[in-house]
Amino acid sequence: MTGISIRSANIEDAQLIADFHVKVWRHTYRNLAPAEAYAALDEQRRGKQWKEKLSSNDSHQIVLIAEIDNRIVGIGAAGGPSELIFDGRGEIKFLYVDPDFKRRGIGRELLVQLAIHLRKMHYQGAALSVVKGNEPAIAFYEALNGRPAGEYVDPGPIWRSQNIVFAWDDLASLIA
Ligand SMILES: CC(C)(COP(=O)(O)OP(=O)(O)OC[C@H]1O[C@@H](n2cnc3c(N)ncnc32)[C@H](O)[C@@H]1OP(=O)(O)O)[C@@H](O)C(=O)NCCC(=O)NCCS
Numbered sequence: 001m002t003g004i005s006i007r008s009a010n011i012e013d014a015q016l017i018a019d020f021h022v023k024v025w026r027h028t029y030r031n032l033a034p035a036e037a038y039a040a041l042d043e044q045r046r047g048k049q050w051k052e053k054l055s056s057n058d059s060h061q062i063v064l065i066a067e068i069d070n071r072i073v074g075i076g077a078a079g080g081p082s083e084l085i086f087d088g089r090g091e092i093k094f095l096y097v098d099p100d101f102k103r104r105g106i107g108r109e110l111l112v113q114l115a116i117h118l119r120k121m122h123y124q125g126a127a128l129s130v131v132k133g134n135e136p137a138i139a140f141y142e143a144l145n146g147r148p149a150g151e152y153v154d155p156g157p158i159w160r161s162q163n164i165v166f167a168w169d170d171l172a173s174l175i176a
Pocket residue numbers: 024028095096097098101102103104105106107108109129130131134135136137139140141143144
């Protein structure tokens with residue numbers, strides 16, 4: 001983690017986050033996502049989504065940026081649960097690390113910081129979904145003691161992906 005800083009994002013970061021998100025998303029899902037989703041989830045669409053997200057006053061929501069020399073090398077976001085299967089736990093909504101900076105502890109540190117925020121918001125646990133077949137991410141969540149807690153199909157409309165849910169029943173186990 002040498003030289004890497006983590007801060008909260010603000011509205012001015014929206015398009016930079018979106019560009020980073022598209023870059024890492026496409027790298028991750030190039031062999032998993034259908035071509036229509038690959039094309040549709042572009043910088044413009046993501047930019048609109050991140051602007052909306054970063055304009056929200058929802059105190060349960062947090063968006064973090066990891067930087068090195070003012071360059072984004074990771075993003076993470078968390079907030080209230082969006083699916084019943086998360087069973088009331090705080091949801092890790094996005095976690096993306098630049099492939100050139102993986103295995104340096106950035107993903108772990110972002111996840112820990114998101115969990116600390118969820119604890120402040122009085123959630124007992126955390127949960128997230130990961131697309132089936134995204135084996136590196138599954139290995140990462142397993143290494144951080146995530147527990148498989150079911151499966152669901154993303155409602156779409158862009159990609160009705162098959163997802164595995166990982167859960168942490170006690171945020172302390174993730175933060176430690
Ligand atoms: C998954 C991801 C967030 C992990 O971030 P990272 O910064 O590379 O992970 P860390 O360095 O914090 O790894 C912590 C531990 O997780 C495990 N781990 C991480 N990546 C792994 C991999 N590819 N294979 C096996 N174990 C892995 C290791 O135990 C690692 O510790 P170690 O490096 O000391 O052995 C990152 O690879 C990523 O952004 N992937 C693409 C986007 C994505 O799939 N996001 C998740 C969507 S649900």
